[in-house]
Amino acid sequence: MKTPHLCLFGDGNHVHVRRWAQAMLDRGWKVSIVTARPQEQAGVEQIILPEVRRSVDWLFRVSAAKRAVKRLAPDVVHAHYVTSYGYLAARCRRHPLVMTAWGSDLLVTPNAQPLVRWLTAYTLRQADAITGDSSDLVAAAAAYQPRAELLELHWGVELSRFRPTPWPLKPPFEVVSARTWAPNYRIDVVLRALARVQGVVLHLLGGGPDEAALKALSVSLGVCDRVHFHGRLDDAGMAAVMARCKVAITVPTSDATSVSLLETMACGLAVLASDLPANRQWLPKDALVPVGDDRALAAGLARLRDDDALAATWGALNAKRMQEEGGRDTQMDRADQLYRRLLDSTQARFPSRGHSNH
Template identity: 25%
Template sequence: MKVLLLANGASIHAARWVNGLAEAGLEIVLVTQDRDVLPLDGSVVVHQLPFSGSLGYFRNGSALRRIWCQEAPSLVHAHYASGYGTTARLGGCGPLLLSVWGSDVYRFPNRSPLHRWWLQGNLAAADRVASTSRAMAEQVRRLTPGIGQVEVTPFGIDLELFAPAAGPPTIADDAPIVIGTVKTLRPVYGIDLLVESFVRLRMVLAQEAPSVADRLRLRIVGDGPERESLSTLAAERGIARVTDFVPKVPHSKVAAELSKLDVYVALSRHESFGVAVLEASASGLPVIVSDAGGLPEVVRHAKTGFVVPRECPPAAADALKRLVLDAELRRTLGSAGRTHVCRHYGWRESVRRMIGIYQDMESRPLGNTLARKP
């Protein structure tokens, strides 16, 4: 089967899909605007579209159609509904599977009625739509009533790369207890809420368990527009001395960063799925997440971690307190998290599921594709 993937070639998540599908034996053609494409399997054919940027999504339709006619794939899989979904729609290529990623269905349609109308057209033009979470699938249905089935295709985790570190969680009475996150530093991801939760935790433990409070450390890994303001916030709140800001690391180094943590925290204001949380769970870490979007789907409350109300540092601090004071609870939840990811979110299973959708689309006559034949 030959599949034309229309996606951001510089995205690690898109590159993982490309490589995973190619390694599974599919003939993959990647079509992208990006000039700096991440390393790909040697069998992958790459076509670069002539135009870049937001307008490129509109201007590249005819170029995509030429590539489609040349390659004659079994189907087209476009990633990101507002961007490459536009190119696929204007190119008239198919059968078309359209994967939504998050901001394309949560933020883009709220910019204006015109943005919403255009996105609805992109979704309706697809023969099938895929979402990484049930919550985001519901958002698609709200945007486009009557769209029919939306496939849920969780983004799987590399269980060999993300695995528990050697040795038990921090138990020694004088060892630091490191709370942290690995995320882009943007307001949507609530890193400021993590800082405030950490401050509150230290204040409470300074009264109740001062020796434990002295062991607390905060580690924030990532870059982004909030880097300076978060550093200032940490200084203003009196935790600069116990807070480490670490620059963004390549995906291949994320597992090493997770191994330095005792608790992983994601207090996002909005979140489509929660790949980073699953990577932390696969690494044997207990996790604390907000109830935003798809995050509650990837955490079993009080089993693999804790789900707290979004925008609520007191609740997050309470959950942190439970984990900080109980090393055995950290170990139990972390171990259960690893088991949960292995059972439900392994990368190989995700690839198999995606191929199953491809095969089903290939075997069914799809009305939207009748006018697209080259």
């Protein structure tokens, strides 16, 4: 039997795309990636598009994308990020076509101008299935009235790596933020909250363009001696830092289901998060704070610092939730099943074409 061929459209250097590609290799797919941001990955052929420097450049990558898909002749095409790679995949008109929204591509970007919203609607209406990792993201896709099947499917956590550390082995009160150092993720709010609460050590993972500004802010707030700027770490490095911590903080302005949120939950950490629809799916009301409110975040930190039993209870509940429904294998099995079901359906509708290209 011929090995089915999956063609991913996405950033080949992004950890989520790379994990997805590896998961499908492990499930018996041949995997290719069409990408403007490549990074070599064993077992995965990459076709590199011309560099993209501005958003408008995506409009001029259609011909290259079509040539790539024509040469690869994949059985299934799956685009990650609707308003860039999704548009290119839609223009290729290869089916079955799956699209995964990442968050801002539906929750923020289309609201900027009518043309972008129109292109987003066009893109989604070419898909056979659309996935998103939170109910509000799936609802945002549904608002465009696509013909596609809609499915809530999150990235999942590698539970063998991200697992709880016994509470007594942790230092007194260390906390972690694993979000990128960029404006949306409001690391400045985390630092301002830290300045209001004594006896807390903060670990910052993620790295990003605001590094210099955030380090300067930590100095001006007088907390630089309590902040560790780790930057980007691999999974093992992140898990090692999380093992020291009792609380995780994630307070972005806009977000879908965050992988780092799920990873910290899997590690048995209590979590304080901004009050967004996606976070409400995973966390109790007491764990949520208004967006941008460093006073409320500081109050949450102080409460958990002073009530170790409460922090431990929240952490244990988070770990239990992840064990039940957060595993990456479970989510990737669902993606594999979606591909195979769509492929069977497409071949049944177009038997003379083999793999549809309608």
